[in-house]
Amino acid sequence: MTAFAELVAPAGWRTVDLISDLHLQASEPATFDAWQGYLQTTPADAIFILGDLFEVWVGDDAAAEPGFEAQCAEVLRAAAQHRPVFFMHGNRDFLVGAAFAARCGLQLLDDPTVLVLHDRRWLLSHGDVLCLEDTEYLQFRAQVRAPSWQSAFLARPLAERRALARSMRTQSEDRKRSPGMVWADVDADAARAWLRQAGATTLVHGHTHRPGKHALGDGLERIVLSDWDVTAHPARAQLLCLSSAGAQRVDLR
């Protein structure tokens, strides 16, 4: 069993913000604006983005041409000038690469990563890999996370990759046209096993879009981050703030 990646917060950090599942896309400018406004004003000493910042990411070269990705890059770069910004991959933006991270000043995180803050250990994950019931997705995940698949995909022309992403999106919309049953959630046994391995009591993850706090027994727990959609009623734009006082949800809207 390999040890989980560990990040020890510098002593000076008082608060850390965790966000995930913003699903930023050009067609939803209001959520983009809320996110930009948040980054410009948060007093946090560090920001952790735990996956699915972007609705889709087809390669870092997408941000090289003027457009939505380049706009996002600018916002991230400005934020990272003021404080460290950490980025963990989600199931949508798993192709965000070292080039984009370097350009924006992001620090890429392994999934999972143990954050040690004020002597407390927090286990951070996107969460998708713990949804064991979603076997179809996990097979897809294994395929697209393989370096060979990624290099082959990234070798295709950008326009073709954008078209492929669109068609995959349509296919997943089609799947919704079935009386399906699996509503995958994080597997409690798997979460407990991770927490024990990490020597942590609290797992924080996103992915499921089901914000909440779940006791896992033996003093273990998992906290689920909210997704963002400021056009929903009520609007959703929420972060989890970690400090010496523990974890606190902060609604931005």
Place this chain on the structure above:
Amino acid sequence: MSNPQVELHIKDHGVITLELDQDKAPKSVENFLAYVAKGHYDNTVFHRVIPGFMVQGGGFEPGMSQKPSGAEIQNEANNGLKNDNYTVAMARTSAPHSATAQFFINVADNGFLNHTAPSAQGWGYAVFGKVVGGKEVVDKIKAVKTGRKGFHDDVPLEDVVIEKAVVKAE
């Protein structure tokens, strides 16, 4: 012997009466009646409501906590019954023979859900009965306001609760 009927008492909406086709879908009917008998459906919600398609329920309590369910059953979609408006069928995962407790009521003629071939793509969804009373209740349910919750876009904003499901006395 006449077909069994089950009443779904929907809070604030009324009663839906389902007639189950024991001859054409014996396994699905037996399975559904077993869940009814042990009270599984009492205090569950219609958690997925898509007008022009179907309303799905039987798996979650209010607040979207998932209820444990029993063994997976064989898919009887090849029984000749069609996913027509106001029929009731078993929901399942992408695996053809994976239905347990969740069911759905078609609120349109959904021909694309019918059995076409014994393959993963073609199995279809097993119809095992039809609405014989309370169609207006189904119409009310399909018209409720929905929103995004979890991964889905189609969750009623106000819970549509099955208070109880009971076998109708003959």
